[in-house]
Amino acid sequence: MFEDLLGDYEPKGRTIQGVGKFIAMGLDDPFHITTVTGFAVYGIGKAMEKRSNYGIRRAMMDIANIKREMKELTLDLSSMKLI
Numbered sequence: 001m002f003e004d005l006l007g008d009y010e011p012k013g014r015t016i017q018g019v020g021k022f023i024a025m026g027l028d029d030p031f032h033i034t035t036v037t038g039f040a041v042y043g044i045g046k047a048m049e050k051r052s053n054y055g056i057r058r059a060m061m062d063i064a065n066i067k068r069e070m071k072e073l074t075l076d077l078s079s080m081k082l083i
Contacts, residue, residue: 007055
């Protein structure tokens, strides 16, 4: 029950997506077998990502990232010189 509320730290399948991208884009061959295989592996990782539990952990991490980005944006805007 608590695992459902807390959720995962990051979406499942991110590593599999990275491997799929590497196979599809990095290992290009003339017959395009690796391209098809890489995109298939990437699709499996994307399907796993959709099934990952959002939960409190990822919500807290998302809120912290939004706060950090807003702070950086306000610092950038305040440091600009207006003519």
